[in-house]
Amino acid sequence: MTKILLLGCGNMGGALLKAWAANTDHEFTVADPARPDLPEGVSQVGSVEDLGEQLFDYLIVALKPQLIDNVLPDYLPRLKPSGVISSIAAGYAAAKLAEHAPGRSVIRIMPNLPAVIGKGVSGLYAHGPVPETASSEIERLALCSSDIVWVDSEDMLDRLTAVAGSGPGYVFEILRAYVEAAEKLGFSKQDSLNLVLGTVRGTLELALDSDLSLEDLRKNVTSKGGTTAAGLHALNGEEEFSALIGRTLQAAYERAVELR
The missing domain is CATH 3.40.50.720 (NAD(P)-binding Rossmann-like Domain)
Structure with missing residues (x-):
């Protein structure tokens, strides 16, 4: 044994x-x-x-x-x-x-x-x-x-x-900010939490079960000139969010190197 x-x-x-x-x-x-x-x-x-x-x-x-x-x-x-x-x-x-x-x-x-x-x-x-x-x-x-x-x-x-080990921390912070934004739109703390976690859980399961790319899935939920398009433009219209995620992973990686 x-x-x-x-x-x-x-x-x-x-x-x-x-x-x-x-x-x-x-x-x-x-x-x-x-x-x-x-x-x-x-x-x-x-x-x-x-x-x-x-x-x-x-x-x-x-x-x-x-x-x-x-x-x-x-x-x-x-x-x-x-x-x-x-x-x-x-x-x-x-x-x-x-x-x-x-x-x-x-x-x-x-x-x-x-x-x-x-x-x-x-x-x-x-x-x-x-x-x-x-x-x-x-x-x-x-x-x-x-x-x-x-x-x-x-x-x-x-x-x-930097991607997976520290990743849950990034996701928790994104979720926290998402819930906070929902509260500012007028929902209670509990309803905001339920709306955000339910949306994320369903979206994740959809992505895991789909053969489509993440980009194609995003396109499928985004009507031209609609509400999702407006929100996405505010989120990443000039690729600010993409750049922020890149900086996040780079900072975590550099710290991991320092700790070796």
Whole structure:
């Protein structure tokens, strides 16, 4: 049986662990002194001493980045010689993980927030030579809670972070502004929320189910000289909104590079 040690178990790590435990037959152990609420069958230890002589096939880092340098070295001896390191920690480069364990295979997973409800999008990056069995196993774990995109460099993972990792924050802010604008048109806060979230949910499901491009779908709802056309002109008549989204992603990407 595959044995996996999860180092740290915060909100994202805990959510992913629930999906992994429910959809695989692996043996999971969590190393976290906070003693989190864990799925049935998952073991928990508060320190490396509690592991005894156990060895693991995979060590998955789910710590805050600033803790990794101090904590990871203590647990590396518990990884089998052929074992693989993976990480869901944002802002901590695979190269840094590899420096802690020269010769080890390293795979980073960049999940986004919707993974906590099984509807995420995750980026995967294999640093250096990684056995096909290991990349397939990490891919299998990621698919438990998200769609996946493999990238071939850490730089592309930073770009994916700007698009998908940080993306829920942008969407929440757009929704907040949309609801606020509806309130200013005279609707109550609750009605504004219902109108906006219902409109967005239906539009998203329509886009997901359609073979048409997003541009064609937009054209189909936009009559010449109509209300939608007027609103779209105010939103992006001179491509201001397109430029703003571009600047948003660029700023997030540049910050991701700084944090490597």
